[in-house]
Amino acid sequence: MTVMDVDEALACILAQTKRAAMQHVPLSEAGGRILAKDVVARLTQPPFAASAMDGYAVRAQDVQIFGTQLQIIGEAAAGRLYEGEVGQGQAVRIFTGAPIPRGADTVVIQEDTTLFKKNLVKINHILEINKNIRPSGGDFCANDTVLKAGHVLTPAALALCAAAGHDALDVVARPRVGILSTGDELVEAGCVPQAGQIVASNAHALVEIVRSHGGEAVNLGIVRDEEQVIKQAIEAAQAQGIDILLTIGGVSVGAYDLVQQVLRTVGMQLDFWKIAMRPGKPLMFGRLPADHHQNKEILVLGLPGNPVSSIVTAHLFLVPMLEKMAGYPLSFTLHEAILTAPLGANGSRRHYIRAHMTQTRGGDRLVTPDPNVDSSLLSVLVRANCLIVVPENAPAQQAGSRCHIFMPKGGL
Numbered sequence: 001m002t003v004m005d006v007d008e009a010l011a012c013i014l015a016q017t018k019r020a021a022m023q024h025v026p027l028s029e030a031g032g033r034i035l036a037k038d039v040v041a042r043l044t045q046p047p048f049a050a051s052a053m054d055g056y057a058v059r060a061q062d063v064q065i066f067g068t069q070l071q072i073i074g075e076a077a078a079g080r081l082y083e084g085e086v087g088q089g090q091a092v093r094i095f096t097g098a099p100i101p102r103g104a105d106t107v108v109i110q111e112d113t114t115l116f117k118k119n120l121v122k123i124n125h126i127l128e129i130n131k132n133i134r135p136s137g138g139d140f141c142a143n144d145t146v147l148k149a150g151h152v153l154t155p156a157a158l159a160l161c162a163a164a165g166h167d168a169l170d171v172v173a174r175p176r177v178g179i180l181s182t183g184d185e186l187v188e189a190g191c192v193p194q195a196g197q198i199v200a201s202n203a204h205a206l207v208e209i210v211r212s213h214g215g216e217a218v219n220l221g222i223v224r225d226e227e228q229v230i231k232q233a234i235e236a237a238q239a240q241g242i243d244i245l246l247t248i249g250g251v252s253v254g255a256y257d258l259v260q261q262v263l264r265t266v267g268m269q270l271d272f273w274k275i276a277m278r279p280g281k282p283l284m285f286g287r288l289p290a291d292h293h294q295n296k297e298i299l300v301l302g303l304p305g306n307p308v309s310s311i312v313t314a315h316l317f318l319v320p321m322l323e324k325m326a327g328y329p330l331s332f333t334l335h336e337a338i339l340t341a342p343l344g345a346n347g348s349r350r351h352y353i354r355a356h357m358t359q360t361r362g363g364d365r366l367v368t369p370d371p372n373v374d375s376s377l378l379s380v381l382v383r384a385n386c387l388i389v390v391p392e393n394a395p396a397q398q399a400g401s402r403c404h405i406f407m408p409k410g411g412l
């Protein structure tokens with residue numbers, strides 16, 4: 001199998017990635033998610049003509065002369081209707097949100113009035129009809145489509161759906177992602193590693209990447225580098241109803257890199273293995289039957305074990321998969337920046353160099369590459385806030401020249 005370039009690999013992955021199923025969830029769980037169906041209003045908002053201000057509901061024809069005096073016949077407040085009718089020379093004390101009483105067709109604000117006695121008010125303003133009145137249906141009417149499928153449920157969108165009479169919505173389901181760490185040397189975080197052991201740290205980065213991009217992470221734990229053990233873990237994962245299986249480690253060419261061969265024995269169709277990038281060359285992608293009875297497929301992304309490789313390839317390939325499955329627009333963008341230090345010529349693999357970017361007052365992005373390109377160093381990755389993307393076979397660059405950087409939304 002030939003080594004794919006990064007763009008071909010991503011196109012191949014996205015071609016196999018389908019939007020997740022639909023799910024009906026209460027409003028309290030719908031925030032930030034994507035609407036799977038149009039939302040049609042069940043109610044009209046406002047349901048009645050309402051006052052937009054505190055003041056007096058009057059008849060416009062009665063207040064065409066400055067200083068007219070009107071008799072106050074009652075009060076209308078939010079949630080409390082005035083049942084009577086406003087006649088000639090009369091006014092009803094009204095508060096914001098209250099229904100406009102019958103007979104009244106305009107509202108004079110309190111600041112434009114003088115109260116004489118308990119029931120006599122002088123109107124110091126000349127008003128036209130419909131002033132300070134929110135008409136019925138001024139926001140939306142029953143049967144209006146108030147939101148289209150595909151809309152992100154922002155705070156305002158949730159309030160709109162509630163006002164329109166919905167307490168639950170159809171949203172795109174969260175992709176379920178199983179995360180399997182492989183390696184004889186690995187122990188769980190919090191354990192004291194014995195001779196030759198290290199902590200399986202990558203799963204923790206991946207759980208967070210999955211969660212922060214609309215997915216649901218299922219940590220499948222650690223398995224030893226033994227065919228039978230890996231096989232059992234994969235079969236257990238297949239039965240768990242996951243959409244994506246992420247494996248970590250065991251996808252290189254070493255004697256203990258058994259993940260690909262085991263996946264093939266349980267029916268994985270391999271789409272690619274190895275891409276022309278640095279870090280992350282051994283990345284693998286394929287499709288696995290969900291279980292023996294369904295024809296649903298689980299997408300398999302085999303991430304390299306080195307922490308930097310694992311996290312960088314997750315930002316580049318897993319995030320677009322999650323976004324597409326969960327219904328979000330793809331967020332990947334590159335920004336232009338100015339190098340503060342020279343860069344050597346690149347080889348045939350696209351290089352993602354850990355770097356630190358600062359923005360000048362003028363808006364220029366200045367980026368400093370970290371000289372350490374070892375893909376096992378988490379401290380270097382944490383110091384970085386972006387990756388410089390160096391194209392395949394790029395010549396050496398001077399300090400001051402322009403380059404492209406990638407800044408994952410929630411940080412590296």
Ligand code: AMP
Pocket residue numbers: 181182183185186198199200201202203248249250251252254304305306307
């Ligand atoms: P592998 O891809 O299995 O050859 O692993 C490459 C390197 O990454 C080795 O040094 C492993 O110890 C390390 N490694 C593998 N899996 C993990 C993991 N889940 N967390 C941290 N390091 C890992």
Ligand code: MG
Pocket residue numbers: 182183184249250256305
């Ligand atoms: Mg390994």
